Amino acid sequence: MQNKYDLIVAGGGFAGVCAAISAAREGISVLLIEKSNCLGGAAVNSLVNPFMPFHTKINGKTVSLSMGIFIEIIGELQKLNAIDKKLASFDEEILKYVLNKMAVSAGVKLLYHSWLCGIRKSNSKIESVSVNNKSGIQEFFADYFIDATGDADLSVLSGVPYRLGREKDRLCQPMTLCFRLSGVDIDRYKQGYGATSRLYIKMRENGKIKNPRENILIFPTLHDGILHFNSTRVVRLNPVDAFDKTRAEIEAREQVFELYEFLKKHADGFENCRLLSTAMEIGVRESRMIDGEYLLTEDDLKKCTRFEDCIALGNYDVDIHNPEGTGTSHYYFREGEYYDIPYRSLVPLNITNLLVAGRCVSATHEAQASIRILPIVSCIGHAAGVGAAVAFKSSTAAREASISKIREILQKQGAVLTIR
Numbered sequence: 001m002q003n004k005y006d007l008i009v010a011g012g013g014f015a016g017v018c019a020a021i022s023a024a025r026e027g028i029s030v031l032l033i034e035k036s037n038c039l040g041g042a043a044v045n046s047l048v049n050p051f052m053p054f055h056t057k058i059n060g061k062t063v064s065l066s067m068g069i070f071i072e073i074i075g076e077l078q079k080l081n082a083i084d085k086k087l088a089s090f091d092e093e094i095l096k097y098v099l100n101k102m103a104v105s106a107g108v109k110l111l112y113h114s115w116l117c118g119i120r121k122s123n124s125k126i127e128s129v130s131v132n133n134k135s136g137i138q139e140f141f142a143d144y145f146i147d148a149t150g151d152a153d154l155s156v157l158s159g160v161p162y163r164l165g166r167e168k169d170r171l172c173q174p175m176t177l178c179f180r181l182s183g184v185d186i187d188r189y190k191q192g193y194g195a196t197s198r199l200y201i202k203m204r205e206n207g208k209i210k211n212p213r214e215n216i217l218i219f220p221t222l223h224d225g226i227l228h229f230n231s232t233r234v235v236r237l238n239p240v241d242a243f244d245k246t247r248a249e250i251e252a253r254e255q256v257f258e259l260y261e262f263l264k265k266h267a268d269g270f271e272n273c274r275l276l277s278t279a280m281e282i283g284v285r286e287s288r289m290i291d292g293e294y295l296l297t298e299d300d301l302k303k304c305t306r307f308e309d310c311i312a313l314g315n316y317d318v319d320i321h322n323p324e325g326t327g328t329s330h331y332y333f334r335e336g337e338y339y340d341i342p343y344r345s346l347v348p349l350n351i352t353n354l355l356v357a358g359r360c361v362s363a364t365h366e367a368q369a370s371i372r373i374l375p376i377v378s379c380i381g382h383a384a385g386v387g388a389a390v391a392f393k394s395s396t397a398a399r400e401a402s403i404s405k406i407r408e409i410l411q412k413q414g415a416v417l418t419i420r
């Protein structure tokens, strides 16, 4: 068994997959460690769907702000008829197949069913990580590491300082257990949605519905008669406390059943519906964010601050589901506006051979609420992989990797870093 790699990526969500693929394409050896049985992270384990919007209009022309490996994934889904025409709803079963193929053909070594559980470090360098799996405890060594666990597990194990949730009380955005209903008469559901919503709101106000969410959030799927629900809401629990997360799963499942029974009994089109599936794992919008070389703020986003070390773009709204209960706040970017994400937000304090990718980069609660979506975390991951490869080849600390080289390779690999 090979136990030494140039790079180890912990976590196989969109950030981790893109990081592993981009690094492997730069010719370095990559091990990707994932606790579940497939790649895709929340998009598969937590049934998150669809891709949130990643386009804007500049000079009358529609441009994509998320390109590179993310767009390649979309292309592969399109070839298999597994994504709708608006590039939004996708089939996560086909996605799992596509991501396996892309990672393996890039040369990434995959290790599933393995839970990162320890590290060994020397001063400010990580030497190895340990995983717990059916083989026991296994230790793997590498020169560089990327933390793409969403919850910053590797960073925390390595002693990187971090923040949890919003500044004033450490509360995180709510957790949501997504689910699907089958056997829905879609035309009648659409016609009746207004009345269904009004009844839901009334019953919630009367205390007959316990779910604190203000409305029923439903998305179409690629399958006839099946709807996707992103509509449970569990608040005030800590996603990185195991007992809290267990309580969240129990509470959310009660809410799934409450919504299922409500719709079946009261809503047009749902009379013959069945509870088809719930996600394997409750979805975590926000938990720990590392303290990095640069803390990305809401102000940076709203002012569209340009950074010399920009490695990804975004314009998704600052979409904050109320961490305390009902309500969702938004700040929408105007057409043509987009923000930069700097490389320094991927560079953690204290550790020299670690980069962080995905929803746990160095950002405030408010900034994270925008950069957390699948297209953007993919681009952040893409950049982290290239950053690690550049650092490896020049034997420098991750924070000292040449930013011009990183940007040059990213652009060669199809990423977009500026809009002309």
Ligand SMILES: Cc1cc2nc3c(=O)[nH]c(=O)nc-3n(C[C@H](O)[C@H](O)[C@H](O)COP(=O)(O)OP(=O)(O)OC[C@H]3O[C@@H](n4cnc5c(N)ncnc54)[C@H](O)[C@@H]3O)c2cc1C
Residues within 6 Å of the ligand: 010, 011, 012, 013, 014, 015, 016, 033, 034, 035, 036, 040, 041, 042, 043, 045, 046, 048, 049, 050, 051, 052, 114, 115, 116, 117, 148, 149, 150, 151, 153, 175, 176, 177, 178, 230, 282, 283, 284, 285, 357, 358, 359, 360, 372, 373, 374, 375, 377
């Ligand atoms: C309920 C909900 C709805 C959302 N809706 C949308 C939406 O509609 N559209 C959109 O674009 N975005 C949406 N998002 C946001 C988006 O899904 C996430 O922010 C994004 O998936 C984060 O990607 P990531 O790669 O950083 O982390 P994740 O997708 O969480 O991936 C982390 C990976 O690391 C693995 N892992 C974690 N810890 C360990 C460990 N210790 N050892 C080994 N492996 C580990 C996990 O199994 C997982 O595969 C939603 C999020 C949630 C929770």
